[in-house]
Every structure is written in structure tokens, then in C-alpha cells.
Amino acid sequence: MMDRRHVLIGLTASAALAPSMALALNENQARDLITAVIDDINTVIASGKSEGAMIRDFERIFARYSDTSYISAYAMGVDGRRASTAQKRAFSDAFQAYVAQKYGRRFREFIGGRLEVKGVRRVKRWYEVDTTAFLQGQAPFNVTFHVSDRTGQNLFFNMFIEGVNLLLTERTEIGALLDQNRGDIDAMIADLRRLS
Amino acid sequence: MVTSSLFKPLLLVATLGLAACGAPEGSVTRDGILDPYESGNRKVHEFNRGLDRAVVRPAGRGFTTVVPDVVEDGIGNFATNLGMPSVMVNGLLQGDLETAGLAFSRLFINTIFGFGGLMDVATAFEIPEARTDFGETLYVWGVAEGPYIELPFIGPSTQRHTVGRVVDLFTNPLSYTLDSPEKYWGPAANIGQRLSDRGRYSDTVDSILYESSDSYAQLRLIYLQNRRFQLGQEDPSQEIDPFALETEGF
Numbered sequence: 001m002m003d004r005r006h007v008l009i010g011l012t013a014s015a016a017l018a019p020s021m022a023l024a025l026n027e028n029q030a031r032d033l034i035t036a037v038i039d040d041i042n043t044v045i046a047s048g049k050s051e052g053a054m055i056r057d058f059e060r061i062f063a064r065y066s067d068t069s070y071i072s073a074y075a076m077g078v079d080g081r082r083a084s085t086a087q088k089r090a091f092s093d094a095f096q097a098y099v100a101q102k103y104g105r106r107f108r109e110f111i112g113g114r115l116e117v118k119g120v121r122r123v124k125r126w127y128e129v130d131t132t133a134f135l136q137g138q139a140p141f142n143v144t145f146h147v148s149d150r151t152g153q154n155l156f157f158n159m160f161i162e163g164v165n166l167l168l169t170e171r172t173e174i175g176a177l178l179d180q181n182r183g184d185i186d187a188m189i190a191d192l193r194r195l196s
Numbered sequence: 197m198v199t200s201s202l203f204k205p206l207l208l209v210a211t212l213g214l215a216a217c218g219a220p221e222g223s224v225t226r227d228g229i230l231d232p233y234e235s236g237n238r239k240v241h242e243f244n245r246g247l248d249r250a251v252v253r254p255a256g257r258g259f260t261t262v263v264p265d266v267v268e269d270g271i272g273n274f275a276t277n278l279g280m281p282s283v284m285v286n287g288l289l290q291g292d293l294e295t296a297g298l299a300f301s302r303l304f305i306n307t308i309f310g311f312g313g314l315m316d317v318a319t320a321f322e323i324p325e326a327r328t329d330f331g332e333t334l335y336v337w338g339v340a341e342g343p344y345i346e347l348p349f350i351g352p353s354t355q356r357h358t359v360g361r362v363v364d365l366f367t368n369p370l371s372y373t374l375d376s377p378e379k380y381w382g383p384a385a386n387i388g389q390r391l392s393d394r395g396r397y398s399d400t401v402d403s404i405l406y407e408s409s410d411s412y413a414q415l416r417l418i419y420l421q422n423r424r425f426q427l428g429q430e431d432p433s434q435e436i437d438p439f440a441l442e443t444e445g446f
Contacts (some may be wrong), residue, residue, distance in 0.1 A: 069439050069446040075225075080300070080446070088445035108398070125439055137265065139325070142425075150439045157438045163425020164418050168433050172227060172417050176410030191409075 025149040027120045031125035034145050035153050037065045038115045038131070045110050058107065059100035067097055067150060069155040075170040079178055079185065087185050093188050098196040099170070112136045115143060126150075126157075133161075222275075223343070227417055228433075230343045237346040241412045242350060245405055252394055253402075259388075260395025268392045270314040273387035277306045282368040286328045290336040298326035329394030330367055331360025335427050344416055352419035 026102045044057040045167035062068065072092040073080050083091065120129050126148035146158040155164050174188070181187035224230030231237065246334040264302065280303035287296030302318040310317040319325075334356050335341075342355025365371070365391065370382060394401060409416040 067438065069443045070441065073443040074436070074446040076323045076446075085445045092446045102403070106403075107296070110400070123435060124437065128438075146436075146438070158436060160425075160434070161424050163422045163431075163434070165436075166434055167436055168227065168417060169414070172413050173235055173267075173409055175226060176408070176413055180409060 001171070025127060025147065026152050027122065029154050030129050031117055031120045033065065033147055033156065034129040034131065035117060037047040037061065037145070037156065038117070040065075041085075041110070042114070043108060045107060051105070055101055055104035058104035059097060062096060062100050067137075067148065067155040068092065070150065070157045071167065071170070072096070074167045075174045077171050077175060079183070083185050087189070088157060090183070090189050091192070094192040095170075095174075095196070098192050101196040109135055119151060129156075156173075209216050212282075226415075229411075229416060230262045230341075231416065232343050233345060237344065237416075238412050240348050241347055241415070244346065245411065247349070248405060249396075250392070256391045257398055258395070259391040260398075263374070263392070268396075269316075269393060270387075271385055271388040272307070272392060273310065273316045273388040274313045275382070275397070276316075277303060277310070278370060278382040278385060279368070280326065282364055282371055284324050285369065286330055286333045286364075286366070287326070287365045289330075290328065292328070292336075295326050295328055298324060302326055302390040308398045312316050330363040331359075332427055334360055335429060341429075344420065346412075346416070350355030351414055359422065 038164060040061050041058070044054050044061070047054070047057075049057070066086075069092065071098045072088075072095045075092060075095060076083065076088075080088065110133075113133065115131045115133050118130040118132055120127055122128075123146070129145045129147060130154050131143045131145070133143050138179050141162050142160075144160040145162075147156045149155075151158070174192075177188045177191050178185070181191065199209045223230060223234070225231050225234070232285060263271075265434075272338065280299045283299040284296045284303070287293070287299055302443055303321055305318045305323065306316060309315075331354075339356050341357075345353045345354050346357060348359060349378055350361070368382070374381075404418060405411050421431065421433065423429075426432075
């Protein structure tokens with residue numbers, strides 16, 4: 001109970017901070033955003049909750065700090081152009097649950113480990129936040145976040161692990177699901193729900 | 197002088213190999229990947245996946261379970277240390293004296309103070325990792341990446357990386373200077389290291405090979421991005437502009 005309340009307080013506290021984050025993005029804000037993401041992830045991992053409960057928490061973190069509409073639209077690729085509004089909405093929901101499940105399960109490996117922010121730099125109209133992951137029994141590796149204020153809020157819209165890019169990886173995955181369903185968007189969404 | 201006379205024929209072979217495998221037109225995938233041999237590659241991929249399921253995965257998991265972590269680390273360190281002469285040679289060929297120097301220091305320190313390379317003392321002394329291969333040397337020399345290739349037993353590669361792997365079999369001075377059975381220690385340690393990695397990163401590898409909807413396309417993409425990242429090679433996908441997409445409705 002204590003743990004759950006702790007996380008809820010954390011989430012409420014970050015919600016209260018949100019308006020101040022709506023200022024024009026700069027290096028410090030990009031860094032702060034990623035620091036907050038890392039802190040929240042660490043809190044969830046340290047909570048010792050069941051895997052299912054942790055994955056629900058990750059889904060909330062993902063919804064709170066990432067540009068979910070952009071990530072969903074990118075993952076659907078050109079097929080997004082022929083999707084109806086209802087299909088886009090349904091896809092976006094199913095996709096977020098799927099991403100939280102897929103990456104949340106992997107965050108178990110972060111138990112006992114830590115992420116450290118190494119540096120921030122501006123790239124065109126967004127910021128790149130470089131972090132190093134130190135996990136138990138593994139050589140340190142690079143995790144990079146891309147942050148923008150496209151939506152008027154500072155959110156991360158892409159993540160790289162040793163150069164491997166979340167947006168491209170997931171677009172390949174969704175493209176393959178669409179191919180398996182001969183381009184049927186509804187069937188693809190149904191498959192995506194089964195995966196999460 | 198010895199190296200240059202050794203390299204000439206090898207380079208000739210490599211260059212001929214690259215020239216002979218000129219890719220046909222119109223073989224770029226949806227992800228912008230050059231993969232003219234996709235149908236053949238997919239057959240190799242199925243073979244590799246079958247091999248993994250039947251042999252490598254169970255062996256790797258067994259290995260990690262049975263062998264104590266300290267011993268696993270030792271095998272990995274030993275294999276990495278034996279690769280240092282090759283890293284040194286490639287560092288020099290790239291004009292990268294820092295990598296060559298680091299490889300030399302690591303080899304020296306770990307061999308002398310790390311019980312013949314079983315312990316990675318150099319890392320404890322905060323000496324940075326030194327990692328390179330002849331594929332990277334070719335990249336530095338301006339050779340193009342070439343088409344994607346999935347190799348049997350070895351896995352994802354590119355034409356350039358494949359040539360590099362072949363040449364690296366010969367650039368490691370140890371393969372010339374050691375007598376048997378010592379010359380088999382390196383390959384044996386490498387196999388041990390691969391099994392150990394397969395066991396330790398079991399969940400990650402499983403998620404790519406057995407949980408993605410198209411494991412071939414997923415592995416291809418992940419390998420290429422990671423390889424380009426390691427080489428510091430320009431990759432347009434590293435700069436996806438979030439303002440360049442209509443997201444209404446999502």
C-alpha cells in the first residue's frame with residue numbers, strides 16, 4: 001500500500017510541475033525531463049511490486065513523459081494516412097499498452113542498476129539527452145533520448161539503446177504485423193492487443 | 197614491410213569480392229535498407245533460428261546456469277584479451293593511434309597482472325575499452341557498407357563487415373605465432389564467450405528471434421543501426437524530425 005501511494009504521490013507531484021515545463025524548451029529542461037523519467041522508472045523498479053503492476057506504472061510513465069501521438073503516428077508509417085479517426089485512436093491505445101508491456105518487461109534488468117545523464121545537445125529543433133546505463137553484470141551502454149516541445153509540452157519522442165532506435169524498430173514491427181494481415185488495419189490492431 | 201606484403205593479396209581478394217557482388221537495382225526495402233539478397237538471407241535466417249532453437253539457446257542457457265559467473269567473466273575476458281593484437285593492428289591501419297595504444301596497454305596489463313588475460317585489470321585501472329575490427333578499417337578507408345547479408349552460424353552482417361571478418365581471421369598475429377594446441381584457445385574462448393552471451397542476454401535475444409512479428413526484418417534493422425552506431429557512421433535515421441509528420445487523430 002505504501003509503495004502504491006508513494007508512486008501516486010510522485011505522479012501527482014510531476015503533474016503539478018507540468019505547467020512550468022510548458023515554457024520554450026532549452027537544454028536544462030530537456031535534461032530535467034529525462035531525469036524525471038529516470039527517477040520515476042527507478043521508483044517503480046524499487047517498489048518491488050508484481051510485474052503486472054509495474055507494467056501498468058510504466059504505461060503511465062510512458063503516457064506522461066513521451067509524445068505518444070507522434071510515436072504512434074510514426075510507427076504506423078504511411079498506412080496511417082488511410083486510417084480512419086477511430087482506427088487511429090484504437091491503434092494509439094493498443095500501441096501504448098504494447099510498448100509499455102514490451103519495454104516494461106525489459107526494465108526488470110534495471111534492478112540494481114542506474115542511468116546517468118551524461119550530456120545534452122541541440123539537434124535542429126529538438127534536444128538529444130545522452131545517458132549511460134550501468135547494469136549489474138554488464139558493460140555500461142549508451143541510452144539516448146530525443147526531446148521536443150512539438151506539442152507545447154516537453155516530451156521525449158524517441159529513444160536509442162546503443163544506436164538502436166525505438167521509432168524505427170516499432171515501425172518495422174507494425175509494418176510486419178500489417179503485412180501479415182494483408183494491410184487490414186483493424187486486424188493489425190487486434191493482433192497488437194493480443195501481444196500486450 | 198611484412199604486413200604490407202601480407203595485405204596486398206588479401207586486399208586484392210577483398211576488393212574483387214566487393215566488385216563481384218555489385219547489388220542489383222531496386223533492392224531497397226521499406227526501411228531504406230539495401231537488401232538485394234533478401235530471399236537467400238531469409239533462408240539463412242531460418243537456418244540460424246533453427247540452430248539457435250535446437251542448439252545455441254539451450255546450450256547458452258545451460259552454460260550460464262552451470263558455469264559460475266566468475267568463470268564466465270574469465271572466459272569472456274580471456275577471449276577479449278586474445279583479440280587485442282588484432283585490435284592493435286586495425287587501430288594502426290586506421291591511423292587511430294589511441295585505439296592501438298589502448299589495445300597494447302590492455303594486452304600488456306591484463307596478460308601480466310590479470311593472470312594471462314582471465315581478469316580485466318585494465319578496466320579496474322580505468323583504461324577505456326578498445327574495440328575495432330577490419331570491417332571498421334574498411335569503413336575508415338572509405339569502402340561502402342554494401343548490401344545486408346545474414347551469414348550462417350555467425351548471423352547478421354554487411355558485405356563490408358563480412359570481408360572484414362574474413363580478413364580478421366588473418367590479421368590476428370596470434371594465429372601465426374602460436375603452436376597447437378595454444379592456437380585453439382582463442383577460437384574456443386570465443387565460442388565460450390558467445391554461449392555465455394546467449395545465456396546472459398537470453399530475454400533480449402528471445403524477444404527479437406521469437407517474439408517479433410518478422411524476426412528477420414527486426415534483426416536486420418537492429419544489427420545495422422547498432423553497427424553504424426559503433427562505427428560512428430552517418431545514419432539518417434538518427435535524426436528523425438518530430439515536426440515533419442501529421443499526428444492528428446493519434
